[in-house]
Amino acid sequence: MTLYLIGMGISGIRGISIEGLETAKACDKVYLETYTSPLEVDLNEVEKLLGKKVRKLSREELENADKIINESKELNIAILTPGDPLIATTHFSIVLDAVKRGIQVKVIHSASIHSAAIGESGLHAYKFGKMVTLAKLGDYPPFSVYETILDNKKRGLHTLVLLQQDLESGEIIYPDEAIKILLNLEKEQNKGVFKENDIVIILSRVGYDDCLKLAGKAVFVMNRIKRLKLCPAVIIIPGELHFTEREALKTYWIEER
Amino acid sequence: MTLYLIGMGISGIRGISIEGLETAKACDKVYLETYTSPLEVDLNEVEKLLGKKVRKLSREELENADKIINESKELNIAILTPGDPLIATTHFSIVLDAVKRGIQVKVIHSASIHSAAIGESGLHAYKFGKMVTLAKLGDYPPFSVYETILDNKKRGLHTLVLLQQDLESGEIIYPDEAIKILLNLEKEQNKGVFKENDIVIILSRVGYDDCLKLAGKAVFVMNRIKRLKLCPAVIIIPGELHFTEREALKTYWIEER
Secondary structure, eight states: OEEEEEEOBSSSGGGSBHHHHHHHHHSSEEEEOOSSSOOOOOHHHHHHHHTSOOEEOOHHHHHSTHHHHHHHHHSOEEEEESBSTTSSHHHHHHHHHHHHTTOEEEEEOOOOHHHHHHHHHTSOGGGBOOOEEEOOBTBSOOHHHHHHHHHHHHTTOBEEEEEOEETTTTEEOOHHHHHHHHHHHHHHHOSSSSOTTSEEEEEESTTSTTOEEEEEEHHHHHHHHTTOOOOSEEEEEOOSOOHHHHHHHHTTBOOOO | OEEEEEEOBSSSGGGSBHHHHHHHHHSSEEEEOOSSSOOOOOHHHHHHHHTSOOEEOOHHHHHSTHHHHHHHHHSOEEEEESBSTTSSHHHHHHHHHHHHTTOEEEEEOOOOHHHHHHHHHTSOGGGBOOOEEEOOOTTSOOHHHHHHHHHHHHTTOBEEEEEOEETTTTEEOOHHHHHHHHHHHHHHHOSSSSOTTSEEEEEESTTSTTOEEEEEEHHHHHHHHTTOOOOSEEEEEOOSOOHHHHHHHHTTBOOOO
16 A cells, blocks of 8 residues: 655645645545644644545654554555655655555655745745754854855855744744844854845745735844744845846835835 | 736646636636646646636747736736746746736745655755756856856755756756766866766656656666656755665665666
């Protein structure tokens, strides 16, 4: 039998592909995984769309997927995942364990914030360097994020900064906080990576009707979105901008007000 | 009215999302764009799924989208695109022109080879550097591709190499040719970027039932896929490998035979 990992895309279950939907409908058992992304997915809506019972995985079941892998010996199993499966390393661990036990795995891809954010920004995809995740590290400042942005900027490259937004644990960094963290690091490190007048892009709820895109000077953008608690959201620190990229930013550029 | 750009994902029309399908069905007019990717999309299958007439755009209509943009003033228009819309710069030009004329644009995202290839490889997404496209340049060797791989490798980062695979013009680079081109450049430049015993990953037809993934020494992989004319396909040149990444590569590793 087969273990299917099926992506739901970036805006709830309606981002699942036709192929993904039909596959899930035909499976003997369907699990829903919601731990690798801050997307909210409504279990009732999923069950209604699939016309069958769907069980939500606990974090523990996801990280120790032995039971599900064993079930896949006898049954066709689907795990619905946020975004594009496999981008979360947890998913690839499941693939590895399954393959080791001779179980066939098939992945049905869907939209990922990775490419969606790059596309929505209007910046050129081949001008992005290494991406990073800004996570809560207690009192420890995220030097590695700062250094990655520096390294990309030296090459004229853009940096996609994913934000830790773990709804369950409440470890959430909103984009205005992310900008603040990076500006504070700049004050301390002073390497010219990210100053108040440098450009930043924020992309919130890409794929949803209340999607919000803003580009502008860091300090303006930060002030504009303060207290908005944007989630899910990412930020982009641009490197050198091509004139067509500048044109694109104009479509969602903000000034102080 | 609204101009919708709707992604079809990476394996024909069945990669479209539920939201994308419903939106396209409700639009007054639907266009199909197939020029920004080597995916084959069957117009009849698209029309059958949507239950309506769909018109294939010529390359000229895509690049000078005035007519379609004007239509969007009066009608809800959908353009179905391969992959995730906006990753091709042509798509963002359409958005720019439309926004300038006060037309509302909405993008419905879908799978992109960008994230799908990274996921399928089992390599960690945040360890990829700048990506590149290897294109036919006549007799001129692709120095910039070579230099990008060098730059990524110096920092331990992986490189996703997209291949020019333009079915219409016949300008196609198959993955075995791509490996050969890079090995030849290495012989000439001798900077230790990509040698016969270095690891390469090829990913062909990701999302299709005949998907082929191979990892191994460059010379073995090249010989194994010679004359297979794999399309669409991408290659990945890994940088430093984490042990979990090595584990992942083992699931599709090949040796000489």
